[in-house]
Amino acid sequence: MTNRIWIPPLLLLLLAAPAVRADEDADLAEDLKARRQKVLAAIGEEGVLVLRSRPPARFSNDVDYPFREDNDLHYLTGLNQPNTVLLMSGRPIGSLGHAVIFTATSRGAGSSLGNPLPTRAEVAAQSGLAEPAILGTQELEATFRKALGVRGKGSKLPAGRVLHYNTMQAAREGVAENDPVQAIAMELQKDRSSGRRVRPARRILAPLRTIKSPYEIACIRKAIHATAVGLDAAMRAIRPGQFEYEVDALITYHCRRLGCEGMAFPCIVGSGPNSCQPHYTLNRRCIENGELVVIDVGGDYRHYAADITRTVPANGEFTPRQRSVYELVLRAQEAAIEVVKPGAAAGEPDRVARRLLGEGLVALGLARNTREAMRYCPHGFSHPLGMDVHDVPVRTLAPGMVVTIEPGVYLREEDLGIRIEDDVLVTAQGREVLSSAVPKTVEAIEALMATGRGAESARR
Ligand SMILES: [Mn+2]
Structure with missing residues (x-):
């Protein structure tokens, strides 16, 4: 019964008329x-x-x-x-x-x-x-x-x-x-x-190319919107037994349907051990119960990229262990977003996230000190976004720049990889998170995934 299904705001956005x-x-x-x-x-x-x-x-x-x-x-x-x-x-x-x-x-x-x-x-x-x-x-x-x-x-x-x-x-x-x-x-x-x-x-x-015009920002918004719709659909659809390429296909479908020329980079859908391969793109594995799935995707709209990552539990519910690491990464990501503003060094969000993750990983007993903890954080946590997914590098943030904020923690011993990535526009006042329509708290992700499972049981 479709009338029992909660329809989040993102689905309403989906119905909005596209720009001419x-x-x-x-x-x-x-x-x-x-x-x-x-x-x-x-x-x-x-x-x-x-x-x-x-x-x-x-x-x-x-x-x-x-x-x-x-x-x-x-x-x-x-x-x-x-x-x-x-x-x-x-x-x-x-x-x-x-x-x-x-x-x-x-x-x-x-x-x-x-x-x-x-x-x-x-x-x-x-x-x-x-x-x-x-x-x-x-x-x-x-x-x-x-x-x-x-x-x-x-x-x-x-x-x-x-x-x-x-x-x-x-x-x-x-x-x-x-x-x-x-x-x-x-x-x-x-x-x-x-x-x-x-x-x-x-x-x-x-x-x-570092400062985006209103036209360029509009294109990036379109790419992000299409990607967000795809991620929304993917979160509802994911379940154990599905293959990684099915998630890839669903997101690619929505991006194409919403006017993207294609994907800005091959979809990354990494489940279980593959969640610990930050640039995994084979997407051939069957997703199993109890695993996390890292989904890092972005449509290409008129030559402008989106780049959004969400990490979700295959069965719709985080285990206590997954939840504790996830919430650490989320806190680091939110703190890093807070320091995006004109005049800030482009490396500042990375430093902020790295410090919080280091301390958190030590507190979880995974490392003796913050330096040792960095072995779980092998990639940079922020990059400019534009025509190239990893766009022209910048030193100091200024209004009109768009950057990603994407801390990640990868515990290979536990096949537990988590990355959370949003696209952030630097504004005169500070920042605007362009990808904020995609759920990212544990509660919001579990609620959205429960919606998908509700729809499936209703169809049976
Ligand atoms: Mn990225």
Whole structure:
């Protein structure tokens, strides 16, 4: 009987109307202009910056696997097209202006069996560049040489000119040495007079990406909402005898259903001994009675990640032992969240959680001193969140940054791993816990899981 089931507020959130994608496109277009302005200011008149797509993660005959654009390139173009290059220059490149996109475009109705190519007009509209600044990749070499002021082979970078390009990364990812950009960058790098003026482009992008705009925060909220709905469903569904991949599938289903392109990272669903493997993603094991299940998941909404962890008892009730360790981790997590505020050192939440966990583990008799207790805490307890799950590192917290707070304790001898992770926005006043809709006290988790079991017995 469904009317006997308590419906928590999260389910009501699920029914809320999604934001209109056209609005999000317009907000992104505004952001793109501002971001490119900031890049131009950062590279100065003598700077030239190149970003390129990364290769698709998977290949097979005749299959277009899901493609996810390089974060920095997407940050400045809004595009999601393979084999795309963005060239920016402090001095205008002839009549093309300060920014040019090189990508394959369609001339009309395509004959390809796969995903249709966008038209030049579509690329222009998405990126906010004028149509003449959208070129095919065959024009890349000449335009790049022109922007750099490097004519033929062996000619040097003009005095003062700086190239911002991730040469090493491109080489690692298999960009051929005869690729025009790669070849020129490598040649300049070997040259004594210009070598030091070829610098990684990510150094220009990193500081811009640390502070999130209202559009970016809205995307992170959407990713978190979808993930929260998935976690809510998972907590109701989990029971002994279920496989870890069933939990993974349920959460992935809700993220996709709510508009996420996919998951920001492979779902971590670790039961029993796997709860002690912080980055376990095989998700093949059968969940057994009496175990804990660590669920660390996050949807990817328009290139922005969520990253939320909950640890729940397989049978819906914590044992006294599990409860005592769980409540220690929860206290540490809540104390760490409290110190998130503008001006705080980014490492402060980690220090606070570590101190409390150390003391608590000593009190539980698991270690003789707080230093020894750290063998149960093998990973960092906080990281910035954004386009990358582990986003660009920061030193001092400032409004508009988003960080995770995720202390964990792993008692391998007892197959007892616990991690609790929330996503926290730094605000002018202090903080907002963006993932607060997902239950995390022992009482709230047990109540929600009891709801799921009630529904099951009602169906029988
Ligand atoms: Mn995390």
